[in-house]
Amino acid sequence: MRQQFGRPLSQFGMVQRHLALAAANLYALESMTYLVAGLLTAQPKRDLRIESAAVKVFATETTLSLLNDCATLAGALGFTDQLPLERYLRDSWVLGSFMGVNDLLRLYIAASSLSIAGREMCEFVDKLRRPYQNKLYILRETFLKDVRLAMMRRRWRTPAVGATPMPVTERGVRASLLVRDHLHHNLRPLGDRLSRVVVHTHELARQALILNANNVNEDQFSLRLFSDLAIGLFAITAVLSRASRAKSIGIRYHNNELELAELFTVDMLDRLETMVANYKTKDNLCKRIASVILKENGYASASPLTRVW
Structure with a gap:
């Protein structure tokens, strides 16, 4: 050693x-x-x-x-x-370059996911793109969205995850749409945070489809954001479900698995929440800096030793 x-x-x-x-x-x-x-x-x-x-x-x-x-x-x-x-x-x-460069796979993940989301949100997006004909609908949806997000920020309610209600199973039981209901009680606070990020991602997808419905695949800044969110959320879901199962059935090292899951989930959720909060600022900065680099055909910055006197 x-x-x-x-x-x-x-x-x-x-x-x-x-x-x-x-x-x-x-x-x-x-x-x-x-x-x-x-x-x-x-x-x-x-x-x-x-x-x-x-x-x-x-x-x-x-x-x-x-x-x-x-x-x-x-x-x-x-x-x-x-x-x-x-x-x-x-x-x-x-x-990283085998079976597709990662950046291209990111575009594929985001574009394919948005196409699926677009089919489910087509009525909502169509009405919001014609605001004068759907004033009451837009006011109602905006009010409900603001109330939902305000309740999430104040931790008054854990949001349900799912575009449509779950159908009744063969046993006559309707599955819960709350992530926390499917996790071991030690992991439920992380499930609540996961649900909030999922809802914020859903709202961002709505915004992207409303603003760029016809050419959303051209906005690669947004596509990268959605792909990173999708990968992170998928990873958290896999980790929490595995750790919850291990603890519930008493697998060897189940306590250590809970701690591994908590460490990864907290770290990943911190990153995803930062992405959601700051994506507009970072994207605008990247666009402006890149335009200057292309205009000057190189790194555009004066030497730290430059003097003006």
């Missing part, structure tokens, strides 16, 4: 953080992979191209991040022949 300052590296907090986040991300990667594989096994004819693309993007980027952390912990040995990390890192870079 490597030592520094006369102590094993495992005793340092930064190293422990690397190990914990690596384990949490690996747990998420396993959960997503087994979930999609299980769905394909149970329903071979089911169209899971979007989910498979999400797994590929998450897997390649997570693998690269994990291997980079491993190389950091290994120090100089990470780039010698004594350890295989150098070869693993090289191969992980190749995986």
Whole structure:
């Protein structure tokens, strides 16, 4: 075991953080992979191209991040022949371009998802694109949306997730649309946060379809946002469902799985909530900076030593 300052590296907090986040991300990667594989096994004819693309993007980027952390912990040995990390890192870079570049897969995930959402929201979008003929409908929908979001912000109500009510099952039971009702009670607060992000994503999709219904596929800033949200939400769903099952049936290491799930979910939800809150500001900044770079045909910034006197 490597030592520094006369102590094993495992005793340092930064190293422990690397190990914990690596384990949490690996747990998420396993959960997503087994979930999609299980769905394909149970329903071979089911169209899971979007989910498979999400797994590929998450897997390649997570693998690269994990291997980079491993190389950091290994120090100089990470780039010698004594350890295989150098070869693993090289191969992980190749995986990002194999079976489709990740950026193209992101566009596919977002465009395909919006096309499905557009079919369900077509009546709503059509009425909002003709506001003078549907004033009362728009006022009612706007009021309901504001009330729903205000209640979510004040934690008065946990939003239901689902475009339409669930049908009654063969046993005469209607399944709940609340995520928390399908999770172990230790994970229910995270389920509530997940539900809120899902509802915000739904509202953003509505806005995108209203503003750019005819050429939504051309707005790649929004497409990247939706793809990152979709991948993150899918990963959280897979992690929470796996950890909830492990705890409920008493699988070995179930308490550790709960902590892995909580760490990954909190970290991912923080990122997704930041995306939702700041996407307009970042997108506008990126557009303006890119236009200056293209206009100047390069990096447009004066030297820090430039003087005007």
